[in-house]
Every structure is written in C-alpha cells, then in structure tokens.
Amino acid sequence: MTAAEALLSAKRLVLRRFRSEDARAFAAYRSEPEVARYQTWEPPFSLAAAEEFVREVGSLDPAEPGWFQYAVEAGGVLIGDVGVHLHHNRRQADIGYTIATAHQGNGYATEAVGRVLEHLVVERGLHKVSAECDARNERSAKLLQRLGFRLEGHLVEHTWTKGEWTDDLLFGLLAREWRTIRHER
Template sequence: MRLTTERLVLRPLTAADAPAFAAYRSDPEVARYQGWEAPFSLAQAEEFVRDVGAADPTAPGWYQFAIEVGGVLVGDVGVGLHENGMQADIGYTVATAHQGHGYATEAVRRVLAYLFEVRGLHRVSAECDARNVRSVRLLTRLGFRQEGHRVQHTWIKGEWTDDLLFGLLAAQWRATAD
C-alpha cells in the first residue's frame, strides 16, 4: 500500500524505519498526548514495525502508514479499520523537527481520501487529549466535527485527562472535497 501527495509518500513501515521511529516517539513533546511512554526503545520500535509491517491495510485492525518526505521518515498515520469494514479510527504522529510544515494535515487528508473515495468507508473517527490544541485544529481543518467531550475520562501518565471525540462522515467529506 503506497499513497502519495505532492510532497509526501505514505507507505508501510519497514525495519529500516525503526531507529527514526524510536527517536521521534522518545521525544517527550511528541509522546505528551499519546498512549506510549518516552523513551520508546529501539527494541519497542523494531517490534512495533515488525507487527504493523505484516498487517493488511484492507483487513480489520490497525495499519500504520509511514510519512516520508524526501526519503526521511517524519511521522506516521494509523488507521484502525473496524470489523464491519465500513468505519475506522485514525491517529497521527509527526516528529517535532518536522511539525509546522503541514505534513500531518497533508498525510491525514490523503489517507482520508483513500478511506472514503477508494475503500468506500462511511465514517472515520478520531480521539485526542483535550489539551492537544494542534490536533484539535488539524481535525477541525479537515472537516471533523467534535461529537463529544469526556471529562477526566483517561488515566494516563499519572493524571486524569479529558478526551475529545471527533467524527467525519463520507457525505461530509464529499461536500468539503467538492
């Protein structure tokens, strides 16, 4: 599975990506609102890359796209396809050094186009820590609607956090893509 944009290549993660993957996931600023702890070891990265590298992007479960710019791994986009094959969850991570260039927006937009226009999904959902303002802006910019706010819902990294729930329907996607 390989998707492209003007600046990006979205492709499967490979064993060669593990060191860069471990490096950006070890950054405390990158990990702050995510479900993993920093540091993220090379062994953890190798195992993760091995597991998701073998995944089928058309089968239910999680699939991870590497975000590559000029041959450099700058982040990843995860898609969790539901068992019904008609909806998915999405998540994304970009290395600190590569944030602020629109790569996350461009990558997620391309993955959404694939999910809605090629795969024919009905709905894509996303969830984020309410304090993650940049993620909220990205989702809103791409047409997601905030559908919920779960107060002190998740115990993570020694504190209770609020979760925001977002959704995007295929019909909404088509309306904004025209």
C-alpha cells in the first residue's frame, strides 16, 4: 500500500478506501454469524453484495455528507470497517464499526474507532459524534464507553430486525469531551 492510499493511520492499522480486491474478505467476515448477530444483515453475506458495496463506497468522498466506509487493515489484511455518516451540517456524524471475529479482542476496534474520532473531532472540527448499538451487544457498548462516549438513551423495542423487536442504546461524544479524554491519557 502506498502512503497515498492510506486515509488515516494508527499504531497498528491503516484506514483506507475499499478496493475491488477487498470484496472476498469483506463478504467472509460479514458472513460470520457472530459478526452479523447485532447487525441488520443476515449471513451469509454474498460475494455479489460485497462486490457491489465495495464498488459503491470506493469512490465516495469522506468529506462529503452521507456515509463513508473506511476499510481497516492490519498487517496488509482487511480485518474490518468503520462507517461514518457525516450530517449535512458537517459538524456532526454517526459512527459504526465491524471487526472480523478472528481479530476481535486485540484492541483493533478501539484503535480504529479512536483514530477516526481523532480525525473527525480534532482534525476536521466536528462538534459531536454519535453511535447506537443493540442493547444486547455488551462488547460494543463497552467499547463506546471506553472511548468516552456517554449513554444518552435507551430505546425500548425500537428496531424490528431479524424477526424480533430489539432495544437500542444511543451514545454521544462531544468534541470537548474527546479533547479532555485525549489529554488525560
């Protein structure tokens, strides 16, 4: 990978645009039942759907409103993705993330999401970043809290997905909170 391909880099990770050759690995980790469990898609995630996704997101501009998906790479291997939905006011964003099962528990999600937060809040000057997760997804909620997000709401039986009503947890992080957390570390 060339330096020009990396949009963001962290200690052990590169966050870059998706490339066509990522489709197979993307489909593989999104097909893992444990990865898909609290997500909106059903496994298996087809190669055709992955190819379409990679084609669509590969040309998007992360500075423009809407969703942008960072490919998360460790040691030359695609291990997950971080999605950012930039609001039209360009001062707020929503964030989501997925890490392949084989790479969970190594701090990669914390490192990737932390680097994206640093970019959004410090480098781009956003005011607030929000996230939401299924209330049963304790690992995701703990990750957000570890990064300094505050629980802002619990929506009871809010989302109909995979044949059941699920509760959603809403999290928020203000720029001033991120700067304080950053300086305390």
